[in-house]
Amino acid sequence: MASNSAPGAGYECGSDNDGGLHKPLLPNSGSCQRTGSRQPSLNAAGTSSRAVLRESHVSAFLCTLIVALGPIQCGFTSGYSSPTQDGIIRDLNLSISEFSAFGSLSNVGAMVGAIASGQMAKYIGRRGSLIIAAVPNIMGWLAISFAKHTSFLYMGRLLEGFGVGVISYVVPVYIAEISPQNMRGALGAVNPLSATFGVMFVYVLGLFFPWRLLALIGTLPCLFLIPGLFFIPESPRWLARMNRMDDCETSLQVLRGFNADITAEANDIKIAVTSANKSGTISFQELNQKKNRTPLILGIGLLVLQQLSGINCIVFYSGSIFKAAGLKNSNLDACVLGALEVLATGVTITFLDRAGRRILLIISSCGMTLSLLAVAVVFYIKDNISHDSDMHNILSMVSLVGVVAYVIAFCFGMGAIPWIIMSEILPVSIKSVAGSFATLANWLTSFGITMTANLLLSWSAAGTFASYMVVSAFTLMFVILWVPETKGRTLEEIQWSFQ
Incomplete structure (x- = not known):
């Protein structure tokens, strides 16, 4: 790199005025001139508004790819637990209950990480939080890879969960805070798209690698993440929150392109952050104010309903459903299901900033409700007919189609958008506390659904899917009645709308 700072008002290449801000590997990073203003003319030779727009997209996109x-x-x-279950149980002589504890401990660790994530992101920044989250993830995978008994397995899973809890809050917040408003939805959807890709990735690798080697491969994302974080700017909104206004402007200029006029956006950020800084310590009375209470309820509500719809139960037990449909290789079937999740989430990205968040949530919730209704009815009929009949086999295939349709509908909206909306609507003044609470609520609900899924399915498969269908129907009404559209609005405009 040619310098350690991006050009802002009165900055020169190679200056030391960035306060430790790392300059990313972005376009034009080495070609800058001293400017007396952050309002360069867009009519200069070789520069157009379209080129500036494209540059801002490229800068934010590259940063998003790194944190992804x-x-x-x-x-x-x-x-990880899906393709490795047989190998771990066999090699370490575990019982089913011991392996179930191993799988669920990541949720416990994630709850602890969620509690800590808000304060970490508030005081040490988004980049610093991700670096801290990456370290226990690496340690956790190493502990699992070299485990000789359950203590190392459990410790490794808890460490992984802690890192995941921090990452699940910080990454969507960082992406929302660096994205241009007309690309915030698409870039925000990279977060859940990457998560679904990670699931598919481990499913596919699980077909070829033993569980210990697979655990070592699990260290790679964080091993690449840590050095990558040193080449991207800190969130300009966090820098402003820390009263580092010069660094805020530098970061924003890097993110929007060196030929972009950032004056209006920088002023909006300063006004919003100045107002937030006046509030000081957050109290319950402040959280209960309408301007904060409404976005808090919406953010927590969407993340809780996301898990209450039963996605973890259905994905976790999809193998048994595939077997009931007559399919033999459950691991290969899981890979196919993972690929469908990636595809559906990828399609969502193309529509988020065109159609909007709200309409996609409505379509997703509606599709989930109808799919779960069909699956519940099919299982109810199957329980009342002979297992040897042709109708039973036909209904098994219909149930498979219904489950796949549910997963696709979930990934089309409810899988990605609740995290995006949470990161968009929470005001800066309460984001650290409210964001942690919303993330904790999500992981706590996930833990509850995972722990009760087997019991519910043993009680009644039809009743289980019917209960998830009721939640999806309520989610549909929740979105229609209360969730606002955030497409095409700055974060400050969204937060001011609740006042």
Whole structure:
């Protein structure tokens, strides 16, 4: 790199005025001139508004790709127990209950990470939080890889979970804070897309590698993430929150392109952050104010409903459903399901900043409700007919199609958008506390669903899917009645709308 700072008002290449801000490997990073203002003319030779727009997209996109290694790690952690169950139980002589504890401990660690994530992101920044989260992830995978008994397995899983809990909050917040408003939805969807890719990645590798080597491979996302974080700027909104206004402007200029006029956006950030800084310590009375209470309820509500719809139960037990449909290779079937998740989430990215968040949530919730209704009805009928009949086999295939349709509908909206909306609507003044609480609520609900799934399915498969269908129907009404559209609005405009 030619210098350690990006050009802002009165900055020169190679200056030391960036306060430790690392300059990313972005376009034009080495070609800058001293400017007396951050309002360069867009009519200069070789520069157009379209080129400036494209440059801002490229800068934010490259930063997003680097932090997306974190969600890949989350997906890898979530999916690891599926292809490795037989090998770990056999090699370490575990019982089913001991392996179930191993799988669920990542949720426990994630709860602890979620509690700590807000304060970490507040005081040491988004980049610093991700570096800290990456270290226990690496340690956790090493502990699992070299485990000789359950203590190392459990410790490794808890360490992974802690890192995942921090990553699951910090990454969507960072992406929302660096993205241009017309690309925030698409870039925000890279977070869940990367997570689903991580799940598919571990499923596919699980077909070829033993569990110890697979655990070593699990260290790679974070091993690449740590050095990558040193080449991207810190969130300009966090820098402003820390009263580092010069660094804020430098970071924003890097993210929007060196020919972009950042004056209006920088002023909006300063006004919003100045107002937030006046509030000081957050109290319950402040959280209960309408301007904070409404976005807090919306953020927590969407993340809780996301898990209450039963996605973890259905994905976790998809192998048994595939077997009931007559399919033999459950691991290969899981890979196919993972690929469909990636595809559906990828399609969501193309529509987020065109159609908007709200309409996609409505379509997703509606598709989930209808799919779960079909699956519940099919299982109810199957329980009342002979297992040897042709109708039973036909209904098994219909149930398989219904489950796949549910997963696709979930990934089309409810899988990605709740995290995006949470990161968009929470005001800066309460984001550290409220964001941690929302993330904790999500992981706590996930833990509850995972722990009760087997019991519910043993009680009644039809009743289980019917209960998830009721939650999805309520989610549909929740979105229609209360969730606002955030497409095409700055974070400051969204937060001011609740006042």
